[in-house]
């Protein structure tokens with residue numbers, strides 16, 4: 583397994599997800615700007631990007647309308663879109679507000695998709711996840727991974743019928759060159775955020791171990807629902 587396998591696996595997974603979402607020509611609210619915004623636009627969706635962090639909105643290189651807000655305070659409480667997507671965003675939201683965020687999605691679109699990292703993974707990934715959680719907590723943020731059944735229950739509780747619920751398991755290990763880039767970027771970001779120096783050192787050690795021993799991302803959980 584090498585860099586090419588890793589890249590093609592990521593492309594294949596996105597292709598599968600976009601085919602499940604059927605976004606071509608649809609209006610999509612993308613909660614949390616990033617890779618998802620780019621992929622949705624490439625797939626022919628009319629995207630509106632939403633993010634609570636101004637820096638994220640400034641970094642957005644995709645030419646789409648952007649809204650700066652916490653999704654629970656989204657300013658249009660009516661059906662203005664076909665789909666609301668949370669791709670790797672809900673775990674950054676206070677778990678006490680997960681229901682509220684999903685309820686808001688039910689007001690703005692008849693379809694919802696939640697894509698989240700699973701809490702499962704190998705021992706090295708568990709070390710990485712635990713440290714990420716500690717770092718985020720130390721700056722008053724959240725990094726809370728939940729199981730597939732947690733997301734399914736939550737989506738059902740807010741009145742959606744589940745049309746897809748699945749786990750996509752990674753086949754390839756993260757290539758050392760990607761881990762090296764991650765190491766540099768993470769150390770830089772942690773410095774900017776004023777995080778304790780020890781955390782940067784711990785992260786460096788974990789990513790060095792990952793380069794030597796091999797680490798996979800956790801499985802990706804996908805839940806898609808429709809509101810009658």
Ligand SMILES: C[S@@+](CC[C@H](N)C(=O)[O-])C[C@H]1O[C@@H](n2cnc3c(N)ncnc32)[C@H](O)[C@@H]1O
Pocket residue numbers: 613614615616617618619632633634635638651652653654668669670671674675
């Ligand atoms: C890990 S990133 C994922 C972004 C993107 N969906 C992607 O595929 O790369 C999570 C994003 O969600 C944003 N976010 C976190 N909590 C939010 C909230 N309550 N409302 C809106 N955006 C939020 C963060 O600022 C961050 O940009």
